[in-house]
Amino acid sequence: MIRLFVPFASLSALVVVLALVLTPPASAVAVDPNGRLKDPQKEALARDIMADIRCLVCQNQSIEDSNADLARDLRQVVRERVAAGDNPDQVKRYLVDRYGDWVLMRPPVDRRTYLLWGGPAILLFLGGALALANSRRKRAVAGRLSAEEEARVQSLLDEVNNP
Amino acid sequence: MSPELGHLSLWLAFGLAAIVAVVPLIGAHRGDARLMAVAEPLAVGQFLFVALAFAALTQAFIVSDFSVRLVVASSHTDKPLLYKISGVWGNHEGSLLLWMVILTLFAAAVAAFGRNLPVSFRARVLSVQSMIATGFLAFILFTSNPFERLIPAPPQGQGLNPLLQDPGLAFHPPLLYLGYVGFSIAFSFAVAALIDGRIGPTWARWVRPWTLAAWMALTAGIALGSWWAYYELGWGGWWFWDPVENASLMPWLAGTALLHSAIVVEKRDALKSWTILLAIMTFSLSLLGTFLVRSGVLTSVHAFATDPARGVFILALLALTVGGALTLYAWRAASLEASGLYRPVSREGMLVVNNLFLAVSAATVLLGTLYPLIVDGLLGEKITVAAPFFNTITVALAPGFLLAMAIGPLMAWKRGSLKSVVKDLRPAIVGTALFAVFTLVALDGEWAPLMGLVLGVWLVLATAMELAKRIKLFSTPPWVSLRRLVGLPKRQWGLTLGHLGLAVTILGIAGSEAFTVEKLVTVSRGQSVEAGPYTFIFEGVNPAAGPNYTAVEGHFRVQRGRQTVARLAPEERTYTSPPNTTTEAAIKPLWHGDLYAVVGEPEQGGWSARLYYKPLVSWIWAGAGLMVVGGAISLTDRRRRVGAPTRAKADRADASAGPKSVAAPAE
Numbered sequence: 001m002i003r004l005f006v007p008f009a010s011l012s013a014l015v016v017v018l019a020l021v022l023t024p025p026a027s028a029v030a031v032d033p034n035g036r037l038k039d040p041q042k043e044a045l046a047r048d049i050m051a052d053i054r055c056l057v058c059q060n061q062s063i064e065d066s067n068a069d070l071a072r073d074l075r076q077v078v079r080e081r082v083a084a085g086d087n088p089d090q091v092k093r094y095l096v097d098r099y100g101d102w103v104l105m106r107p108p109v110d111r112r113t114y115l116l117w118g119g120p121a122i123l124l125f126l127g128g129a130l131a132l133a134n135s136r137r138k139r140a141v142a143g144r145l146s147a148e149e150e151a152r153v154q155s156l157l158d159e160v161n162n163p
Numbered sequence: 164m165s166p167e168l169g170h171l172s173l174w175l176a177f178g179l180a181a182i183v184a185v186v187p188l189i190g191a192h193r194g195d196a197r198l199m200a201v202a203e204p205l206a207v208g209q210f211l212f213v214a215l216a217f218a219a220l221t222q223a224f225i226v227s228d229f230s231v232r233l234v235v236a237s238s239h240t241d242k243p244l245l246y247k248i249s250g251v252w253g254n255h256e257g258s259l260l261l262w263m264v265i266l267t268l269f270a271a272a273v274a275a276f277g278r279n280l281p282v283s284f285r286a287r288v289l290s291v292q293s294m295i296a297t298g299f300l301a302f303i304l305f306t307s308n309p310f311e312r313l314i315p316a317p318p319q320g321q322g323l324n325p326l327l328q329d330p331g332l333a334f335h336p337p338l339l340y341l342g343y344v345g346f347s348i349a350f351s352f353a354v355a356a357l358i359d360g361r362i363g364p365t366w367a368r369w370v371r372p373w374t375l376a377a378w379m380a381l382t383a384g385i386a387l388g389s390w391w392a393y394y395e396l397g398w399g400g401w402w403f404w405d406p407v408e409n410a411s412l413m414p415w416l417a418g419t420a421l422l423h424s425a426i427v428v429e430k431r432d433a434l435k436s437w438t439i440l441l442a443i444m445t446f447s448l449s450l451l452g453t454f455l456v457r458s459g460v461l462t463s464v465h466a467f468a469t470d471p472a473r474g475v476f477i478l479a480l481l482a483l484t485v486g487g488a489l490t491l492y493a494w495r496a497a498s499l500e501a502s503g504l505y506r507p508v509s510r511e512g513m514l515v516v517n518n519l520f521l522a523v524s525a526a527t528v529l530l531g532t533l534y535p536l537i538v539d540g541l542l543g544e545k546i547t548v549a550a551p552f553f554n555t556i557t558v559a560l561a562p563g564f565l566l567a568m569a570i571g572p573l574m575a576w577k578r579g580s581l582k583s584v585v586k587d588l589r590p591a592i593v594g595t596a597l598f599a600v601f602t603l604v605a606l607d608g609e610w611a612p613l614m615g616l617v618l619g620v621w622l623v624l625a626t627a628m629e630l631a632k633r634i635k636l637f638s639t640p641p642w643v644s645l646r647r648l649v650g651l652p653k654r655q656w657g658l659t660l661g662h663l664g665l666a667v668t669i670l671g672i673a674g675s676e677a678f679t680v681e682k683l684v685t686v687s688r689g690q691s692v693e694a695g696p697y698t699f700i701f702e703g704v705n706p707a708a709g710p711n712y713t714a715v716e717g718h719f720r721v722q723r724g725r726q727t728v729a730r731l732a733p734e735e736r737t738y739t740s741p742p743n744t745t746t747e748a749a750i751k752p753l754w755h756g757d758l759y760a761v762v763g764e765p766e767q768g769g770w771s772a773r774l775y776y777k778p779l780v781s782w783i784w785a786g787a788g789l790m791v792v793g794g795a796i797s798l799t800d801r802r803r804r805v806g807a808p809t810r811a812k813a814d815r816a817d818a819s820a821g822p823k824s825v826a827a828p829a830e
Contacts, residue, residue: 036683052551054547054549060403060404060405060406060547060549061403062549062550065400065403100544100545101544101545101546101547102545102546102547103547104546104547105547105549105550105551106549106551106552106555107534107546107547107548107552108546112538112542112544112546113534113538113546115530115534116530116531116534116548116552117552119526119527119530120523120526120527120530120556120559120560123522123523123526123527124519124520124523124560127519127522127523128519131515131519132507135504135505135506135507135512135515138504139504139506
């Protein structure tokens with residue numbers, strides 16, 4: 001498996017950059033207002049982190065979106081870590097150490113996911129190249145005369161040249 | 164009694180489908196008119212029997228016949244009539260039956276309205292459609308019988324998931340199915356065309372209205388589903404990249420590509436092989452969606468019915484249908500040499516770019532949806548692929564796609580000129596540049612949604628310029644332009660409204676992402692909360708009750724300055740059967756944004772509440788509405804209608820000359 005992914009390694013650098021730059025906006029949600037941190041900046045930071053953490057018992061929801069008890073507990077964990085001064089990477093590391101990569105909404109870019117993150121770019125490139133080559137080939141084929149037509153042209157030319 | 168009648172009807176439909184799957188195909192091959200003639204009446208018969216079965220099941224739900232297991236599992240006597248009926252498809256067995264109603268409905272429609280199709284072609288289309296029907300009827304009869312009895316009958320049912328008890332969700336599945344099962348017709352047309360080797364502009368003209376109708380229903384279905392999520396799930400989100408949502412988005416993307424590539428086949432007799440492949444893939448993605456949803460391989464919030472044994476059956480059906488079609492394609496596609504040539508910079512070229520982006524988008528959704536399964540299967544490790552991945556890729560693909568989308572309609576066929584398109588678009592380019600500067604200077608927000616706003620404005624302006632050019636606005640006197648506007652072909656409105664619709668949707672998405680103001684508060688009576696330019700004043704709660712729930716109703720008065728603009732009464736409902744609570748958001752849509760309020764649990768010192776001002780959010784669905792309206796106008800275009808008389812005469816003449824002797828007109 002590892003070998004298979006190596007050719008995409010250089011691409012992955014680009015993908016990492018894209019992934020970091022293109023952070024999409026978090027949908028605005030949350031519950032348990034009483035648990036909020038006093039410092040609005042830290043609360044906002046915690047909320048941003050929550051959007052990237054998966055609620056483990058509910059499928060495809062972040063803990064920011066979910067009403068499940070576990071999500072509530074994890075939200076408190078995130079807030080505690082942020083209050084203790086952790087940066088977002090540290091908070092995520094803390095959770096990944098306990099729950100695995102499964103807990104991250106955004107899959108990390110590594111050998112397992114090169115194909116995922118690079119797939120769309122590869123497809124776009126291959127598809128584009130294929131379409132271009134195809135249209136070129138067809139025009140080339142259409143421009144050429146068949147043997148029969150060649151012969152006819154030749155005989156017409158002969159007639160003109162040797163009346 | 165009637166459940167047995169329904170069950171019997173299903174068996175009869177199965178028998179008819181099995182006959183139509185084989186006999187007309189042989190007839191078409193041998194040129195035997197009597198065998199081909201079997202197709203039409205039996206296709207209509209299939210539909211009638213499936214519809215009868217559906218009616219029998221619906222009746223069991225309406226009268227709460229608790230001797231039927233399915234009714235017990237998903238109905239309750241206290242439910243309002245609408246939800247007793249929508250309960251029919253609020254479960255695995257019933258939703259499959261609905262799926263079948265639509266599949267056979269489309270076949271019956273081809274039998275009834277496809278009179279202009281050559282006899283042998285129509286026979287083959289109905290055969291292919293009936294093969295699919297046979298497979299899925301077998302699936303229902305052998306693994307998912309909706310009419311199974313439960314003896315002794317319990318006195319009361321278990322009820323329907325309260326989340327599903329909503330008008331939006333009552334109509335969401337039928338529309339969605341009308342869309343993605345409707346693509347089966349494009350599939351059957353493609354396979355039939357591969358069998359008889361006749362594909363050209365005429366074929367494209369036949370297949371396009373059916374595809375367009377299915378596409379409109381799917382667009383409406385997806386929009387309705389996302390609107391439901393927006394107001395029912397109570398946190399104002401409207402798209403979650405949930406596998407089930409993805410399952411409906413993939414055929415939509417592929418179907419949109421198909422609509423565009425069919426134009427190239429129709430006008431220029433090019434891209435034939437690709438269009439056939441797209442028609443096959445579009446329905447295959449619908450089938451894959453059905454498999455993902457119905458088998459429960461991907462557990463998601465939507466998977467109300469899951470049973471792995473059924474998954475194997477559907478997987479086999481999927482492999483047979485898709486595998487069969489693709490094998491046929493591999494065998495026959497080489498004979499579809501295109502005759503329409505074009506330069507890369509041309510209308511055709513731009514439509515290829517459109518198809519490239521849409522196909523890559525569909526593939527990305529597929530990749531992201533299946534990737535966790537693949538990693539789990541190969542490496543035994545669990546990873547999550549969710550919204551952040553899909554959003555990132557969408558944001559990366561959008562600019563190229565929207566650029567091509569804006570200039571494509573202005574490009575000439577065969578050989579276009581970028582220079583002349585830029586000249587035509589000059590006002591749009593200047594306008595977009597000015598707006599971009601304004602955005603950078605005056606608006607505050609994350610860059611991705613702001614870029615979305617700029618792209619949305621660009622698409623609106625470019626689409627308007629294209630229309631202006633068509634009616635020669637400003638280059639002729641206004642009354643001439645007006646006359647040209649009235650006389651525009653209807654399919655032009657399909658283009659203009661379709662593209663404008665997407666632009667409006669993009670503006671809605673970008674605007675709400677960029678500017679939403681959210682307040683998460685604990686409120687006590689009389690307290691006021693500022694959200695953007697609005698002030699929400701909490702006026703207390705009172706208890707409320709519905710037919711099968713009790714609720715706490717909160718009251719908010721919303722002011723802008725001194726003026727009251729809305730009164731919002733969100734509810735938190737508690738259902739007893741099955742026990743569940745749902746939040747009913749209160750929303751006041753204004754043209755520039757929604758006021759959105761949700762009330763939650765009692766907290767120390769008041770009630771928890773979430774209050775939003777969401778600018779432009781309702782434009783998301785307004786845009787989808789525009790797309791559907793554009794499709795509907797385009798569908799009424801006489802020149803494209805299946806039964807248009809001049810066309811029909813020519814095609815009949817073709818047909819009477821015998822199936823094998825006719826090639827597509829332009830070949």
